[in-house]
Amino acid sequence: MKYHDKLSILLRSAVLSGCFLFSAAALPAHAMSDEEKGYEIAKKSDLSDSGFKDHKVSMKMILRNAQGQETTRDMRFSVKEVPDMNEGDKSLIIFDAPADIAGMALLSHTQILKPDYQWLLFPESGKVARISSKNKSGSFAGSEFAFEDFTSQELNKYKYKFLRQEACPNVPSLTCDVVERFPLYERSGYSRQIGWTDTQDFQTRKIEFYDRKNDLLKTLDFLKYKKYDDKYWRVHLMKMDNHQTKKSTDLVYDTYSFDNGLDDKDFVKGVLDTLY
Amino acid sequence: MKRILPLTCLAALAAFIPSPHESAQAGTWRIGGYTALEARTFTQDHKWAAQSDNLDLSLIVTPEFRYKSDDRTHRINFIPYLRANNVDAERSHGDLREAFYMYRGDEIELLAGANKVFWGVTESQHLVNIINQTDLIEDPDQEDYLGQPMVQIASQRDWGKISAYLMPYFRERTLTGEDGRLRAALPYDTQSNPTYESSAEEWHTDIALRYSHYIGDFDIGLSYFSGTSREPTFNITPKGELRPHYGLINQFGLDFQYTTESWLWKFEAIGREGMGDKFAAAVGGFEYSFYQLFESDLDLGLLLEYQYDGRDTNKSPITTANNDIFAAARLAFNDTQDSEILAGFTIDHETQDSFINLEAETRLGDNYQIELRARFIVGADQGEDLYDFARDDYIQLRLARYF
Numbered sequence: 001m002k003y004h005d006k007l008s009i010l011l012r013s014a015v016l017s018g019c020f021l022f023s024a025a026a027l028p029a030h031a032m033s034d035e036e037k038g039y040e041i042a043k044k045s046d047l048s049d050s051g052f053k054d055h056k057v058s059m060k061m062i063l064r065n066a067q068g069q070e071t072t073r074d075m076r077f078s079v080k081e082v083p084d085m086n087e088g089d090k091s092l093i094i095f096d097a098p099a100d101i102a103g104m105a106l107l108s109h110t111q112i113l114k115p116d117y118q119w120l121l122f123p124e125s126g127k128v129a130r131i132s133s134k135n136k137s138g139s140f141a142g143s144e145f146a147f148e149d150f151t152s153q154e155l156n157k158y159k160y161k162f163l164r165q166e167a168c169p170n171v172p173s174l175t176c177d178v179v180e181r182f183p184l185y186e187r188s189g190y191s192r193q194i195g196w197t198d199t200q201d202f203q204t205r206k207i208e209f210y211d212r213k214n215d216l217l218k219t220l221d222f223l224k225y226k227k228y229d230d231k232y233w234r235v236h237l238m239k240m241d242n243h244q245t246k247k248s249t250d251l252v253y254d255t256y257s258f259d260n261g262l263d264d265k266d267f268v269k270g271v272l273d274t275l276y
Numbered sequence: 277m278k279r280i281l282p283l284t285c286l287a288a289l290a291a292f293i294p295s296p297h298e299s300a301q302a303g304t305w306r307i308g309g310y311t312a313l314e315a316r317t318f319t320q321d322h323k324w325a326a327q328s329d330n331l332d333l334s335l336i337v338t339p340e341f342r343y344k345s346d347d348r349t350h351r352i353n354f355i356p357y358l359r360a361n362n363v364d365a366e367r368s369h370g371d372l373r374e375a376f377y378m379y380r381g382d383e384i385e386l387l388a389g390a391n392k393v394f395w396g397v398t399e400s401q402h403l404v405n406i407i408n409q410t411d412l413i414e415d416p417d418q419e420d421y422l423g424q425p426m427v428q429i430a431s432q433r434d435w436g437k438i439s440a441y442l443m444p445y446f447r448e449r450t451l452t453g454e455d456g457r458l459r460a461a462l463p464y465d466t467q468s469n470p471t472y473e474s475s476a477e478e479w480h481t482d483i484a485l486r487y488s489h490y491i492g493d494f495d496i497g498l499s500y501f502s503g504t505s506r507e508p509t510f511n512i513t514p515k516g517e518l519r520p521h522y523g524l525i526n527q528f529g530l531d532f533q534y535t536t537e538s539w540l541w542k543f544e545a546i547g548r549e550g551m552g553d554k555f556a557a558a559v560g561g562f563e564y565s566f567y568q569l570f571e572s573d574l575d576l577g578l579l580l581e582y583q584y585d586g587r588d589t590n591k592s593p594i595t596t597a598n599n600d601i602f603a604a605a606r607l608a609f610n611d612t613q614d615s616e617i618l619a620g621f622t623i624d625h626e627t628q629d630s631f632i633n634l635e636a637e638t639r640l641g642d643n644y645q646i647e648l649r650a651r652f653i654v655g656a657d658q659g660e661d662l663y664d665f666a667r668d669d670y671i672q673l674r675l676a677r678y679f
Binding site: 063065071072097098099100101102115117125126127128129130131132134135137138139142265268269270271273274276 | 308310342351378380382385392393394396397419421430432436437488489490493495533535537538539540565567568573575610611612613614639642643645676678679
């Protein structure tokens with residue numbers, strides 16, 4: 001499929017969803033197709049997070065091999081929201097540990113269906129290098145997370161299909177919509193994903209990832225949600241289990257800070273060599 | 277004079293350090309750095325008189341002190357570097373890699389002190405990268421640099437970042453001592469001062485300008501430098517030693533990268549006047565990556581670059597990168613130890629003398645890193661660029677403890 005074909009589908013679905021959002025209250029739910037319903041659920045979840053402007057958080061990545069041996073990486077993560085849903089957010093990750101890669105920084109400008117723009121700062125030389133973002137399905141920093149798990153969470157990077165409603169995994173007291181999503185961007189390592197989103201706060205509780213052969217590859221559990229400013233839910237523990245390699249990665253988040261006054265100038269290539 | 281400079285920098289820096297009573301707001305100090313042991317062994321006996329065949333051992337200590345105010349407006353970096361070596365007294369040396377104060381406002385960035393600045397995109401050679409002097413005694417690959425004293429003013433605009441540099445003091449290139457391997461047939465005159473074209477000698481004020489930006493998949497940089505050449509020519513002294521001479525040059529630089537899919541297309545070019553006739557030089561090529569090779573976690577990058585240099589080396593500083601082809605493979609393991617191997621060679625397609633380079637590194641535990649480097653010179657006959665170093669093949673092992 002050519003890029004502009006995809007774009008036109010995307011625009012069409014955006015227009016369609018606008019209509020449905022407008023009329024959803026008036027129409028009984030069964031009037032929507034499963035695809036439209038899936039998109040609406042994902043959109044509601046996406047919107048429940050929007051308007052935060054920017055956030056900063058420190059996190060610890062705990063990598064476990066099949067024998068259970070652990071290694072850890074510390075990093076700081078800042079994100080600037082781009083309100084236009086047809087543009088991706090901008091993010092900056094700075095590593096603090098292990099010590100030999102301290103100061104290494106990755107700047108990403110997420111695109112919707114084009115490859116993302118990414119630059120890497122090598123602190124020892126001060127070199128800032130543009131890197132290829134084609135490697136969507138490759139491991140992020142040796143973890144069980146792929147690059148696409150971080151950079152491809154934009155609503156319009158997928159098409160959706162509603163499957164069913166059931167009790168939420170990890171929080172049985174809540175009801176979850178179970179929605180299947182199919183990557184629209186090229187070179188994803190996944191044929192599909194199945195996500196559980198609760199119907200109360202619209203937060204993702206679990207995702208199953210299926211590889212290109214459609215075998216279950218990984219499960220991601222979202223734990224320890226906290227609400228900030230009475231508005232924004234943020235997860236504080238993500239556990240990714242790889243069922244094929246038996247390796248796992250935990251992401252343990254510190255306290256988030258919102259609305260730090262970050263602007264586009266904090267997320268340009270030229271800022272990288274001023275960071276460290 | 278060069279022994280005093282670091283102290284001067286330090287004193288200048290101290291004036292900027294906010295005292296705990298005055299500072300309007302708190303900030304964070306981060307302390308890091310590493311210490312390393314390095315062993316280098318040459319696979320053949322020495323070629324030139326007075327050179328040593330002993331196992332070459334070094335101890336390296338480089339603590340890092342970094343301050344950042346909470347609003348990220350003020351930064352201070354202080355990074356001294358020390359190497360002690362058992363063979364070559366010139367290799368036992370110290371430097372201030374970084375010792376600066378930086379102010380970052382909404383419209384403008386200001387930096388004063390010693391810093392390192394990197395320009396360029398290519399792998400095999402760093403043609404446009406001119407701010408910092410090469411710390412050649414560290415590694416013949418010319419990827420180590422001395423801290424350059426400067427005042428830098430920069431501004432980030434929607435249309436790119438523009439930087440201006442004022443450099444009041446010149447750092448001379450570090451050169452191998454008489455005992456050391458990896459030197460020319462005649463020893464360098466490391467005792468007396470170099471000669472300069474400028475009557476101000478090392479106090480000539482150099483200036484530089486830099487513009488860099490990206491548009492879609494293209495990254496572009498333009499640069500201009502006017503001042504003392506970082507590359508010396510050599511005159512033979514009555515004692516039969518090579519004494520470095522630094523002339524004045526003007527240099528324009530262009531660097532460019534196009535990133536698409538698995539391809540990185542890279543190009544750098546310079547035009548230079550001064551120290552001989554005007555000339556142009558360029559290096560360009562690509563890096564192509566195979567991701568998740570054979571469905572493993574391995575990424576394999578293949579690199580190919582061509583080096584052209586139009587200079588007349590009878591008048592201008594010597595270069596080996598005149599008609600050379602560089603080819604290399606980079607294997608990234610994407611494991612928790614960030615293991616990586618780079619293997620490559622540079623061959624002069626006219627004389628066939630070539631330089632083979634192998635680098636491998638991995639992390640041990642959380643804080644140790646081990647690195648292997650091996651360099652071989654092949655087919656360097658008399659009269660060819662690499663002839664003087666023809667017996668200087670070596671293997672080097674380094675263990676570093678990071679803090």
